[in-house]
Amino acid sequence: xxxxxxxxxxxxxxxxxxxxxxxxxxxxxxxxxxxxxxxxxxxxxxxxxxxxxxxxxxxxxxxxxxxxxxxxxxxxxxxxxxxxxxxxxxxxxxxxxxxxxxxxxxxxxxxxxxxxxxxxxxxxxxxxxxxxxxxxxxxxxxxxxxxxxxxxxxxxxxxxxxxxxxxxxxxxxxxxxxxxxxxxxxxxxxxxxxxxxxxxxxxxxxxxxxxxxxxxxxxxxxxxxxxxxxxxxxxxxxxxxxxxxxxxxxxxxxxxxxxxxxxxxxxxxxxxxxxxxxxxxxxxxxxxxxxxxxxxxxxxxxxxxxxxxxxxxxxxxxxxxxxxxxxxxxxxxxxxxxxxxxxxxxxxxxxxxxxxxxxxxxxxxxxxxxxxxxxxxxxxxxxxxxxx
Amino acid sequence: xxxxxxxxxxxxxxxxxxxxxxxxxxxxxxxxxxxxxxxxxxxxxxxxxxxxxxxxxxxxxxxxxxxxxxxxxxxxxxxxxxxxxxxxxxxxxxxxxxxxxxxxxxxxxxxxxxxxxxxxxxxxxxxxxxxxxxxxxxxxxxxxxxxxxxxxxxxxxxxxxxxxxxxxxxxxxxxxxxxxxxxxxxxxxxxxxxxxxxxxxxxxxxxxxxxxxxxxxxxxxxxxxxxxxxxxxxxxxxxxxxxxxxxxxxxxxxxxxxxxxxxxx
Numbered sequence: 303x304x305x306x307x308x309x310x311x312x313x314x315x316x317x318x319x320x321x322x323x324x325x326x327x328x329x330x331x332x333x334x335x336x337x338x339x340x341x342x343x344x345x346x347x348x349x350x351x352x353x354x355x356x357x358x359x360x361x362x363x364x365x366x367x368x369x370x371x372x373x374x375x376x377x378x379x380x381x382x383x384x385x386x387x388x389x390x391x392x393x394x395x396x397x398x399x400x401x402x403x404x405x406x407x408x409x410x411x412x413x414x415x416x417x418x419x420x421x422x423x424x425x426x427x428x429x430x431x432x433x434x435x436x437x438x439x440x441x442x443x444x445x446x447x448x449x450x451x452x453x454x455x456x457x458x459x460x461x462x463x464x465x466x467x468x469x470x471x472x473x474x475x476x477x478x479x480x481x482x483x484x485x486x487x488x489x490x491x492x493x494x495x496x497x498x499x500x501x502x503x504x505x506x507x508x509x510x511x512x513x514x515x516x517x518x519x520x521x522x523x524x525x526x527x528x529x530x531x532x533x534x535x536x537x538x539x540x541x542x543x544x545x546x547x548x549x550x551x552x553x554x555x556x557x558x559x560x561x562x563x564x565x566x567x568x569x570x571x572x573x574x575x576x577x578x579x580x581x582x583x584x585x586x587x588x589x590x591x592x593x594x595x596x597x598x599x600x601x602x603x604x605x606x607x608x609x610x611x612x613x614x615x616x617x618x619x620x621x622x623x624x625x626x627x628x629x630x631x632x633x634x635x636x637x638x639x640x641x642x643x644x645x646x647x648x649x650x651x652x653x654x655x656x657x658x659x660x661x662x663x664x665x666x667x668x669x670x671x672x673x674x675x676x677x678x679x680x681x682x683x684x685x686x687x688x689x690x
Numbered sequence: 691x692x693x694x695x696x697x698x699x700x701x702x703x704x705x706x707x708x709x710x711x712x713x714x715x716x717x718x719x720x721x722x723x724x725x726x727x728x729x730x731x732x733x734x735x736x737x738x739x740x741x742x743x744x745x746x747x748x749x750x751x752x753x754x755x756x757x758x759x760x761x762x763x764x765x766x767x768x769x770x771x772x773x774x775x776x777x778x779x780x781x782x783x784x785x786x787x788x789x790x791x792x793x794x795x796x797x798x799x800x801x802x803x804x805x806x807x808x809x810x811x812x813x814x815x816x817x818x819x820x821x822x823x824x825x826x827x828x829x830x831x832x833x834x835x836x837x838x839x840x841x842x843x844x845x846x847x848x849x850x851x852x853x854x855x856x857x858x859x860x861x862x863x864x865x866x867x868x869x870x871x872x873x874x875x876x877x878x879x880x881x882x883x884x885x886x887x888x889x890x891x892x893x894x895x896x897x898x899x900x901x902x903x904x905x906x907x908x909x910x911x912x913x914x915x916x917x918x919x920x921x922x923x924x925x926x927x928x929x930x931x932x933x934x935x936x937x938x939x940x941x942x943x944x945x946x947x948x949x950x951x952x953x954x955x
Contacts (some may be wrong), residue, residue, distance in 0.1 A: 379773055414762055472925070501928055507943055508943060508945035509941060510941060510943065511941045512939060513937055513938050514938055516937055516938075521941070526935060526939070527931050536944065545943045585926045
């Protein structure tokens with residue numbers, strides 16, 4: 303049972319002040335809750351240790367996919383394979399960050415991997431800043447939180463800068479237009495990069511100038527400024543499918559070292575939910591994994607997921623006989639699917655379900671929760687935590 | 691063997707007090723178009739993160755793995771041993787962009803700098819020149835002061851310096867036929883310009899390579915001046931601005947709109 307601690311003083315005022323109004327919710331349910339999940343040290347560390355171990359397993363699985371040439375099974379667009387291989391083989395391409403979504407970890411339920419958001423994970427402001435502000439607003443001690451997300455991002459940017467010191471530390475950060483939530487995530491990353499010594503600028507993806515022979519530029523006030531690093535909160539598979547010309551340009555730029563892209567293209571390997579099946583093939587004994595196959599699991603409830611679904615879209619829950627008991631629509635219906643053994647999320651006294659999100663930036667560095675139903679989607683609330 | 695540097699070494703081990711601060715208090719040259727930025731810039735909240743006891747415990751568990759990674763990762767070890775010093779640069783003052791420019795590759799794109807350098811180059815033996823001082827300067831103030839052995843001195847503008855290194859037989863090879871440059875290397879004035887801080891404004895490659903560092907350090911009479919020039923190089927190269935459209939450049943990707951689509955998993 304998830305135990306909650308009431309923190310009646312909401313950090314609304316602080317959030318409005320920094321322009322993160324979107325977190326306050328326009329729907330019927332406010333996005334932010336007035337309570338936090340109460341954990342003990344052992345539970346908090348359990349999540350972090352699970353994330354660290356899972357990342358090591360993912361790296362092995364990634365190497366396996368590369369060695370066995372299993373890109374097609376993972377649903378990787380063919381026009382991205384070249385850049386994925388290159389980014390994987392050149393160790394200067396460091397994964398900036400990702401987020402593990404986990405079940406279990408409360409009472410005696412073992413921590414289980416639901417998925418790893420490797421490419422364009424969000425919830426950074428909530429995890430790094432909001433839940434911290436929530437503690438402070440209620441006069442509590444920030445040391446009672448597993449939350450070094452911002453520090454870890456800075457350290458990761460410093461490492462990226464050091465590993466690529468033949469390049470100028472200038473970074474352009476891009477998101478899609480008209481998504482304030484994405485803007486806030488990108489703004490936070492930009493702050494971390496700035497603190498790590500990068501010159502930082504922002505431009506929406508449709509404004510960015512790409513030259514296959516020269517690099518990535520931001521156009522402003524009549525001049526084109528070149529950037530040696532580019533962070534994009536745009537899924538790699540979108541680039542491969544929707545903008546194949548961009549995929550070609552980026553491949554050439556990365557191979558000729560005209561730019562370092564974050565997250566690197568190999569993040570798409572981790573992002574594909576088929577990786578859950580590869581992990582299960584390689585580590586069937588791991589207590590952190592749920593059985594995952596390409597066919598509905600016989601005799602067990604399972605969850606059908608499309609390979610590149612996001613925010614719980616196109617997810618169906620099947621009972622042990624294969625009957626669909628719950629179904630979520632979405633835009634990704636034409637994709638291949640995998641089936642992951644169903645597991646209950648931890649619940650609170652009111653029956654709400656909780657998914658733990660552990661950020662990984664070089665190592666596990668922060669924890670937060672999403673609260674919703676059996677499928678955690680974009681209506682799920684963010685719930686912070688306190689370690690007591 | 692698995693990929694080993696996807697995760698980075700961690701700074702907490704080296705710097706246990708890591709005084710990282712998340713501050714939104716500094717208005718800067720960021721995100722003007724998003725509407726988010728003014729709010730960020732106005733924010734008076736300063737979030738200060740302290741090392742957490744809990745996190746310290748956590749990190750002990752991963753320390754062994756990190757040490758192993760550092761041992762295995764040659765490039766990582768080198769980076770840690772050498773350390774690099776980066777300077778923030780790039781003021782926003784557009785009027786500072788009067789500095790030199792150079793044609794760069796087939797696109798002939800024009801590059802200007804917002805920061806420049808002023809070098810003092812001294813003829814230490816007949817026909818041999820060394821850099822005796824070097825400081826950061828505004829682009830319009832940039833250039834080289836050359837002190838000859840006979841007592842007279844000259845001031846070379848960036849443009850004059852560029853003409854010299856592009857036309858002098860000892861340095862023109864560097865631009866036209868880099869592969870054969872080495873045998874033309876000399877201690878003459880053109881080489882001092884190319885391999886000193888001025889070189890960053892004259893189109894010298896910024897990719898570090900062993901010969902470049904050897905050539906470069908050989909032109910400084912003083913190790914401190916040389917070390918300072920390395921920082922200057924960073925400042926200058928990161929302040930460059932391209933004023934012409936890059937070759938074959940195109941934009942407008944994803945402009946068909948996917949408004950409001952978020953990507954959390």
